[in-house]
Structures are given as structure tokens and as C-alpha cells.
Amino acid sequence: MQIATWNVNSLNVRLPHVLGWLAENPVDFLCLQELKMVDEKFPLAALQEAGYDAVFAGQKTYNGVAILRRIARTPAAVATQINLPTFADEQKRVIAATYGDVRVICAYFPNGQAVGSEKFAYKMAWLAGLQTWLQAELTQYPKMVFVGDFNIAPDDRDVYDPVEWAGQIHCSEEERTAFKNLLALPLHDAFRHLEAGDKHYSWWDYRQMAFRRNRGLRIDHILVSDALLPHVSRCWIDKTPRKLEQPSDHTPVIVEIN
DNA sequence: ATGGCGGTATGTTACCGA
Numbered sequence: 001m002q003i004a005t006w007n008v009n010s011l012n013v014r015l016p017h018v019l020g021w022l023a024e025n026p027v028d029f030l031c032l033q034e035l036k037m038v039d040e041k042f043p044l045a046a047l048q049e050a051g052y053d054a055v056f057a058g059q060k061t062y063n064g065v066a067i068l069r070r071i072a073r074t075p076a077a078v079a080t081q082i083n084l085p086t087f088a089d090e091q092k093r094v095i096a097a098t099y100g101d102v103r104v105i106c107a108y109f110p111n112g113q114a115v116g117s118e119k120f121a122y123k124m125a126w127l128a129g130l131q132t133w134l135q136a137e138l139t140q141y142p143k144m145v146f147v148g149d150f151n152i153a154p155d156d157r158d159v160y161d162p163v164e165w166a167g168q169i170h171c172s173e174e175e176r177t178a179f180k181n182l183l184a185l186p187l188h189d190a191f192r193h194l195e196a197g198d199k200h201y202s203w204w205d206y207r208q209m210a211f212r213r214n215r216g217l218r219i220d221h222i223l224v225s226d227a228l229l230p231h232v233s234r235c236w237i238d239k240t241p242r243k244l245e246q247p248s249d250h251t252p253v254i255v256e257i258n
Numbered sequence: 259a260t261g262g263c264g265g266t267a268t269g270t271t272a273c274c275g276a
Contacts, residue, residue, distance in 0.1 A: 009275085010265055034275085036265070061266055062274075111275055151276070170276065205276070206263035217276075249264080249276080 001257045002027040003104065005147035005220055006241075007203075007250035011035040011064070014248055015043050017241050019050050025238070026051075027254060028070050029099070031106035033149045035064030042066070057082040059092040065106050065148075067097055075100045087129025094130075096137070102228075103141035105134075107148035115172045123151075127178040131185075138185055144225040145257070146187060149250060151219055152179045154189065157198040158218035170219060187223035190235040190255045202237050203250045211242055222255045231257045 004027045008014040011032060022030065030052070035042070039058040047054055047068060055077050056066035069077065077097035084094055096105040107130070112123035138144060152175045156162035165171045183189065191200070201216025210216065224232060234256040242251040 013265070034265095113275085168276095203276070208262060210263095219276080246264085 001029075001102075002254055003029040003031070003145050003147065003222065003257070004252045004254040005031045005033070005106065005149070005222060006252040007033040007108065007149040007220060007248060009034050009036070009248040009250065011043065011066075012037055012041065013246065015046060017244060017248070019046065021238075021241055021252065022050055022052065022068075024240075025252075025254070026070060028074050029104055029145075030068040030252075031104065031147050032066045032068065033064075033106070033108035034062075035059075035066060036061055037064060053077075055080045055095060055097050057092040057095045063091045063093055063108055065092060065095045065108050067095055067104055067106050069099060084126070084129045084133050086133045087126055089126070093126070098141065101141075101143050103137060103144040105137070105144065105146045105148075107146070107150075109149060109151040111151050112169045112175070114169055115167065115174070120169070124174060124178070127175075131178070131181055134182065134187070135185055138187075138225060142225060142227045144187070145228065145255070146182075146223040147221065147253075147255075149219060150179065150221045152176065153217045153219055154179045154192075154221075157196075158201070160199070160201065160215040160217070165217075170217060182223060187225060188229045188232075190222040190224050190232050191218070191237070191253065193229065193232055194235050200237055202253055204242065206249055220250055220253050222253055224255070224257070228257055233258050
């Protein structure tokens with residue numbers, strides 16, 4: 001089974017990239033963030049033509065999340081959950097569904113803007129709600145994959161310039177502690193399970209040729225539960241779509257679970 | 259210190275993202 005996560009920064013603009021990527025990478029599940037579209041605009045027909053079904057939670061202009069499943073290889077979604085039951089939110093940042101005995105959760109964490117800002121307080125409150133909910137989810141679903149754009153770089157290996165970013169948004173102690181709290185549930189960072197090195201990023205700023213200079217952050221993650229960890233055989237970042245014309249600033253992260 | 263780039267709507271500029 002292969003599960004991928006990708007912040008597409010507008011599914012309207014990036015649909016050709018998504019379809020092209022799925023043709024090359026026929027993963028079982030693809031979790032998307034930042035759809036930036038209302039549900040009425042969701043391109044379900046085009047995805048179905050490509051062999052994928054979806055559950056989705058859209059929103060105008062901002063946010064929006066979806067889980068795509070390969071129809072031929074996966075059971076239909078049941079117990080679909082939109083947003084955190086533990087945190088009242090107008091913004092669409094979470095979608096979860098169960099496929100067979102595997103719970104797939106797709107999240108777009110708040111950005112936080114700047115440490116100490118109102119948006120940072122929102123991020124931390126959202127994270128507290130997330131922690132409580134995931135703890136309950138784990139008791140119900142031992143086989144869990146929790147993926148998405150976390151907007152947290154877990155440690156300095158995940159940052160192109162840790163000195164410049166020290167204490168800044170995505171790298172602050174508060175955010176990194178929240179990430180560690182997720183690992184304590186326990187959940188496991190599939191990428192770090194297999195790769196200890198630095199300079200592996202999932203996001204690069206559009207400006208200042210950041211991608212070409214590999215000035216990026218690893219902020220898109222795949223966490224797996226205890227029951228699935230022994231079955232994780234690969235986890236990698238696919239930089240290919242970041243090289244296309246008009247790319248998303250994020251690129252897919254994929255896990256293989258046998 | 260600021261803006262850089264890109265997407266979107268409030269639309270020829272502002273807001274947000276990271």
C-alpha cells in the first residue's frame with residue numbers, strides 16, 4: 001500500500017499536475033491540502049476518470065483538504081470525519097476516513113504567521129485539539145496513517161538555515177514540542193524512521209530561486225501508528241513536480257506500507 | 259527592515275501563505 005500527501009496550493013490550478021503525477025505514481029491514497037475551492041468546484045469527475053474516488057472538505061480561497069483513493073485497489077471510505085470534533089473551526093483543515101481497517105487522516109495545520117501573533121495562538125489551540133482527538137482515534141483505530149502539511153519543521157535537520165530560522169514560525173520550541181507530543185501518542189515519523197540525514201525538504205519558497213538552491217523546509221509529514229511501523233518499507237519525497245511549470249511550492253511525500 | 263513569488267478575491271491592490 002502506498003499513501004502520499006501533497007499540498008497542491010490550489011487544486012484548480014494544479015489539477016493537471018495531480019493527474020499527471022497519479023498516472024506516474026498510482027498510489028492507493030493521495031491526501032491533498034490547500035484545495036482553495038468550494039465543494040461544488042471539486043473535480044470529482046476528472047479524478048474518477050483517472051481511477052480515483054475522493055472524500056473532500058472544501059473552502060473558498062483558503063484551506064480545503066481531500067483524500068483520494070484508487071478505486072480498483074481500495075475499499076470505499078467509511079466513517080468520514082471533517083474537522084476536529086475537539087476544536088470548533090470555520091476553516092476546513094482536517095478530513096479522515098476509514099478504508100478496511102486502516103484509518104487515514106489528512107490535515108492542513110495552521111501556518112501561525114509569527115510566534116506570538118493571534119494566528120500563532122490559533123495554531124497552538126488547534127494543535128491542542130488535534131492532540132486530544134488523535135489520542136481517541138488511536139484507541140479506536142490501531143492502524144492509523146496521519147499525514148499532511150504540518151507547518152512544523154521537527155528539528156534543525158529539516159531546515160536549510162537553522163540559524164536564520166531559530167525560534168521562527170515552523171521552528172519554534174512550542175511548535176516542536178507539539179510535534180513531539182504527537183510522537184508520544186505514539187506515532188512515528190515514517191521519513192525519519194528510514195532517513196537520518198539533513199537537506200531533505202518538502203517545501204521551497206517561490207522566491208529567490210529557493211528550489212534551485214535547495215533552501216527548503218521539511219514540513220509535510222507522514223506519521224504512522226505502532227501497528228503499521230514494522231510494515232513501513234519506504235518513505236520518500238518526490239521533487240519531480242516542483243520542477244514543472246507553475247508548480248505548487250510543496251512536493252509529494254510518499255510512504256509504502258507492506 | 260523590506261520584499262522577493264504565487265493564488266485568490268475584496269480585483270489594478272490587498273491579503274495570505276511559509
